[in-house]
């Protein structure tokens with residue numbers, strides 16, 4: 001059975017925890033392992049933080065959206081902003097690359113996402129925003145309902 005949820009929220013850092021918990025509760029119905037759940041919540045935090053601090057330069061008054069689709073034991077996540085976009089996606093994906101070293105970012109967000117998910121796709125256009133699309137196959141088989 002396919003199941004989907006969509007949420008949209010203001011670009012304020014308080015909503016990072018909201019996003020983690022919301023996606024975590026939705027994915028819980030697939031009965032993930034504790035590690036899988038932690039990994040999914042971590043990638044949500046990374047992508048939402050990126051949308052807020054990079055996409056929107058920490059300005060409130062914009063929106064971040066999340067779509068999460070569950071299909072059998074697979075989780076698909078799309079996290080989207082309409083912020084400044086990324087000039088060079090290949091460079092941004094490199095471990096340790098950060099455009100904000102002054103904020104003590106470590107440049108590891110996309111690397112963490114790549115490690116925790118099976119697939120990471122970044123679609124970004126300067127001045128029109130960034131869409132981060134991720135997929136993960138869960139190990140545990142659940143009884144179909």
Ligand SMILES: Nc1ncnc2c1ncn2[C@@H]1O[C@H](COP(=O)(O)OP(=O)(O)OP(=O)(O)O)[C@@H](O)[C@H]1O
Nearest residue numbers: 050051054055092098099105106107108109110130
């Ligand atoms: N949503 C986004 N909008 C605009 N630029 C982005 C976005 N997400 C990432 N970037 C760019 O990609 C770079 C790499 O992102 P990544 O998450 O790997 O590192 P970081 O956010 O700089 O540091 P860390 O995640 O370790 O705190 C960022 O420094 C930023 O330049």
Ligand SMILES: [Mg+2]
Nearest residue numbers: 046050109110
């Ligand atoms: Mg980051």
